[in-house]
Amino acid sequence: DGGITQSPKYLFRKEGQNVTLSCEQNLNHDAMYWYRQDPGQGLRLIYYSQIVNDFQKGDIAEGYSVSREKKESFPLTVTSAQKNPTAFYLCASSSRKTNEKLFFGSGTQLSVL
Amino acid sequence: AQTVTQSQPEMSVQEAETVTLSCTYDTSENNYYLFWYKQPPSRQMILVIRQEAYKQQNATENRFSVNFQKAAKSFSLKISDSQLGDTAMYFCAFIRPQGGSEKLVFGKGTKLTVNP
Numbered sequence: 001d002g003g004i005t006q007s008p009k010y011l012f013r014k015e016g017q018n019v020t021l022s023c024e025q026n027l028n029h030d031a032m033y034w035y036r037q038d039p040g041q042g043l044r045l046i047y048y049s050q051i052v053n054d055f056q057k058g059d060i061a062e063g064y065s066v067s068r069e070k071k072e073s074f075p076l077t078v079t080s081a082q083k084n085p086t087a088f089y090l091c092a093s094s095s096r097k098t099n100e101k102l103f104f105g106s107g108t109q110l111s112v113l
Numbered sequence: 114a115q116t117v118t119q120s121q122p123e124m125s126v127q128e129a130e131t132v133t134l135s136c137t138y139d140t141s142e143n144n145y146y147l148f149w150y151k152q153p154p155s156r157q158m159i160l161v162i163r164q165e166a167y168k169q170q171n172a173t174e175n176r177f178s179v180n181f182q183k184a185a186k187s188f189s190l191k192i193s194d195s196q197l198g199d200t201a202m203y204f205c206a207f208i209r210p211q212g213g214s215e216k217l218v219f220g221k222g223t224k225l226t227v228n229p
Contacts, residue, residue: 033216037156042204042221058216088156092217101148102217104158 003027006091006105012113013078013085021076021108023091030095032074033102036060037088046089049074078110086111115140117207119220126195127228133180134190134223136205143167145209147181148217149190153201161203164188195227 004025013019025032031050035043045058049068063082068074074093078085088109092102116139126132138147149161164172164181171179176196180189192199205220 035219040222040224043219045216045218048216090158092158094217101160101163102158107156 004091004093004103004105006089006108008108009106011108011110013110014113016080018077018079019085019110021078021089021091021110023074023076023105024072025074025093025103026072027093027095027103028071029093029103030071031093032068033092033094034058034064034066034074034076035090035092037090037107043090046076115142115207115209115218117205117218117220119203119205119223121223122221123224123226125226125228126192128195128197130195131191131193132195132225134192134203134205134225136188136190136220138186138188138205138207140186140207140209142209145207147179147188148206148208149177149179149188150204150206150219151199151201152204152222153198158204162190192225197227197229199225200227201225 007022033048034046037043044060046064047066049055052071055068065077088107090107091105094102118137145166147164151159151161162172162174162177171181176193178191202222202224204222206217208217
């Protein structure tokens with residue numbers, strides 16, 4: 001089945017540690033996105049990529065980094081510079097063929113130990 | 114910059130009744146898409162309905178329909194015959210395609226509770 005896979009489902013970060021969230025899609029979508037969701041809040045865009053080897057900062061990129069070496073993969077690294085990383089992280093992808101509809105992964109809950 | 118506003122943080126409705134969720138947006142663009150996404154307690158984001166701005170006809174998907182008022186920049190969601198499974202957060206979202214910045218902008222959401 002085609003879809004977006006995020007892993008792990010739960011992740012814990014120690015003080016000063018970098019952690020990487022995985023996002024893989026087999027939908028052949030060109031665009032991929034990372035959103036952050038805090039409790040009771042909407043989704044805020046961290047980074048997005050329209051094409052391989054290219055990505056742009058979203059509204060809250062500070063303390064995060066991404067790479068897009070393959071069309072299928074868009075990992076997000078939460079660096080030690082992100083002082084408040086506890087949140088639910090959602091990855092999504094889209095294609096012009098689907099009229100910009102976003103397909104979402106099931107999310108990763110990141111917590112600080 | 115595009116913004117999306119959902120003015121109702123929480124709403125409740127009795128099972129089998131009808132409820133309308135409000136959404137307004139701000140853009141200077143003429144061509145764009147609008148969406149309603151549902152996020153149940155599982156936190157999986159599920160597309161409910163989509164509207165292309167160039168279409169005057171309001172989109173409908175089974176019990177879900179929208180009232181799209183382009184001039185007023187309003188995009189409300191009507192849920193008919195509400196079911197317990199409709200309990201969720203509902204997010205209104207906007208995207209401007211092919212603009213070099215094709216990012217989906219979300220409102221802050223409306224928490225809908227369907228009571229038995």
